[in-house]
Amino acid sequence: MLSEFHPLPRHRLDAGAGLVRPDRHAYQQPRLTDPALVVMTDLRVVPPATVGPAVPLDQAHQQMMRRGVRLLFVVDGDERLLGLITASDILGEKPLQYIEQRGGTRRDIPVHDIMTPHDALEALTLADVLAARVGDIVATLQACGRQHALVVEQEERSSWQQVRGLFSSTQIARQLGMEIPLARKAQTFAELEAELGK
DSSP states (O other), X not given: OOTTOOOOOOOOOOTTOOOOOOOTTTOOOOOTTSBGGGGOEETTTSOOOEEOTTSBHHXXXXXXXXXXXXXXXXXXXXXXXXXXXXXXHHHSSHHHHHHHHHOSOGGGOBGGGTXXXXXXXXXXXXXHHHTOXXXXXXXXXHHHTOSEEEEEEEOTTSSOEEEEEEEEHXXXXXXXXXXXXXXXXXXXXXXXXXXXXX
């Protein structure tokens, strides 16, 4: 299979070799007024990071670290979306609450018991994103207090919906060179009760 390819010649690195710096004219740092697509992770270009529902939490976290992501799409054997799991889910209070309620250890917890299920997910439409600016996406993430926003598109010939992209507040902040503060909102009834009881 590789017989048609040939290794390239290798050369010693010169003493004092420097590093090329990005060409300021070639790379333009995104601005809040740029089209939102500039900061969207397009799943037609970047393969989605996925995990199966029965995978243990620690293994899912290792997958995140290997891919350099903080979110995995939880899919079944037919690649249908079952939910999402984030680094915050894995490293936060959910595993502790699970152990407190059901017993066991962290190694016993599968992704499907901690993930945000499909029916609890919200998404932006690609049509809305195409008309939005980066600042609109930042405002959206801040308004819902979430680190990620999914983008869906409708299949033209059917009503079938597919996840086309993803926005990450961490990635956008890095690209813009600014901090994006997110006020975390209550996601469960228990969290809502705790907030109301304050």
